[in-house]
Amino acid sequence: MRKIIYILLFPLLWGCDSVLDVEPENAITFTNFFKTEEDFNAMVFQLEGFFRYKQFENETMAYRGFLADQVNGSSNQDQRMLNQTSLLNSFYNSWKNHYDLIYVANVILDNLYRAEGIPRDKLDFYAGQAYFVKGFIYFDLARKWGDVVITKNSTSMEVYDKSSMIDVLDEAIKNASEGYRLLPKYEDMPLLGANTWVSKQYGCKGSCVALLAHLYAWKGSMIDLCGLEGDAKECYEESITWSTLLIEKKVGFYELERTSEEVCTKAMKGMGASQENILEFELDRFQNYPMAYFPGSIWITWPVKGTETPASVVTKSFTIKAETVKNLYESKDDRRNEYFYKLDSMSHDTMYKVNQGYAYVYKWRDVVYEDVSWSPTPQVAYIDVNYCYWRLADIYLLRAECCAKLGNDLAKSDLNKIRDRANATPYPAPGESDIQLAIFKERERELLFEGHRYYDIIRNGLEYIHTYMDGNYKTLDQQDVKEGALFLPLDTDAFTLNDIIRQNIYWSKFE
Structure with a gap:
């Protein structure tokens, strides 16, 4: 078993409530730190530990989207039925952990200049890890809360207002692109002081590309779904371009497992067992939720x-x-x-x-x-097992989805690549005529229970939301969606020390 190492270097990293509401530490705190490779290695370990621990304390979107016949527990039902009053009053929807992570990433980026005698490629690696985490977290913030805060650095004391979802996605794209520029392919990843397998939780070219492929697909879908300004077609084309880099092995060696059995025994296992896996999260087997959650x-x-x-x-x-x-x-x-x-x-x-x-x-x-x-x-x-977050089958089907939206014939071959492995009938099977629907259903079959389905439904538009979600989801209109109905309401801690942040329009109606 491989475990992320948790090094508690700075109490301030555990103790800060949020970069939104805490007075930052003076930069002189780090005057005697961030000098050596060991210092930066320790901070990267700290970042990775936070990444796994803090990121997945709020995974209600996976529960919302599960394909299930019976759901026990009122809290799960409230999420899946969009019971507004219960979601406002009974759930902890804090974004605090996300901003703690952004803070740690910014601490690394803000102190790179202090390095003494560290090779450029190592500094690029440290910076790349921070950029990848920031890109991932802003993406997750945008998918869960929509309009959120974009912070400047680890030392700014100003009070931040929310930025638009599109601006947040652009911020995620900017950071993911920097990570892509700086980081090596997975197989070229440096060892951080140990001759061991390098966890696929670390950012690398491949994981940055997967993030960019999903970012552009989501951005294009939000432009279409919410009627926002922007070029959805261009976003889908960008997603296809980034996906193709992964599929054609130009950013690392990734390939599909040969059989569905190997998907279970290798890809779902993780821990270096699968070349299909692009991004995994390390599970700490000796800790409870969220450390052992997937x-x-x-x-x-x-x-x-x-x-x-x-x-x-x-x-x-x-x-x-x-x-x-x-x-x-x-x-x-x-x-x-x-x-x-x-x-x-x-x-x-x-x-x-x-x-x-x-x-x-x-x-x-x-x-x-x-x-x-x-x-x-x-x-x-x-x-x-590890938490397999993105694997190559997901990327094939994401590219297929974007191609279908553009009328690109590549959608069919990508869809059939996944069907062929499972020995399923190639598209079009008898009765199939809507390739976008066929791709959605294939993602449902292939990625079943892996946590993607809620986001898959949303990316495909309001008709899919009405068809595949229940309760109050079925009566949402485009204005509801534009005002934030599909996202989490802001938790009360977002307003505690920040008097300029407001609840999104949709959820403010039920307060």
Whole structure:
């Protein structure tokens, strides 16, 4: 097991409430630091530790978008039904962790000039990591909250107002582009003082390109969806260009796994096991949520967890019927019996009293057990995987989506590249005529439970939102969307020490 190293160098990094509302440390704090490679290595380790820990404390968008037949728990239902009053009053929707991360990245960038005798390529690596994290975080802020704050640096004491979502996406693009310029390919990544495998959580050319491909696809979609100023067509073309660099191995060696089984045993495993994976997040197996969180973890039960029983599936927060799975995949599609455990035999009528017709997710399979004092038998310690965030199949289908929006015939070949691996019928299968819909459904099949579906729905427009979301989502119009209905409401801590920030228009109606 490989773990991100957490080095608690500066209490101020843990203790700051937010760059939005905390008086910054004077630059002289770092006068005797940021001199050597060891200093910068330590700060990059700190940044990576924060990246994993702070980024995923709020992953409600994955829950909103899960393809599920039964959802247990009122909080999950509120998210998926867009129950406005509950979302305002019952959820912690803070962006604090995101700005803590931006602060740490800015600390690194603001102190590069202090370096003494450090080779240029190493300084580029440190700066590139900070730019990649900033680009990723601004992208995540824009997708979750829409209009958000853009900060200047780690020392500014001014109070910031929100910037438009398009400006935030442009800020993310600027940072991701700098990371792309400065960072090496994954296979050329430097070792930070240890002769070990380099985690795919670190930024590299490939992960910056994946970020840029998603940024431009999202920006174009928001221009179309919200009726914003900008050239959506140009954005889709940019996304295609960046995606192509990954697919053609021009920014690192990435290739699809050969089979759907290897998607489960290698790509979903991570930890260096897969050349399909572009960006992974390291899980700390010995810590609880969010350190051991990934979207698929909430679905896992028997037989992966040997301490649970076949009946445990009915108790999960999210469940999916075997019949839903059978309707989702053709009978010859390999993913049907790789992503799910013995789909047909476990959904036989004789099993209904046990599992009520629910399917057993088998996409993640590696479990580690530990002895505990309170049980005579070992218990599940953790799911032994990393969080695979972006993989090459996602990029093929993202390029296909953008091509379909532009009427580019490449959409069909990209779609069929993923279908061919699963032994599914190439497009157009009988009854298929809408390639954009076919690509959306293929992302649903291929990336099932990986946390992308909510964003996939939004990128495809209001008709998809009405069709594939429930509750109050079904009555949203373009004005609601433009005013922020699809994003999280700002949490009260955003206003605590900042009297110029206001709730977005849509959510202010329910306060």
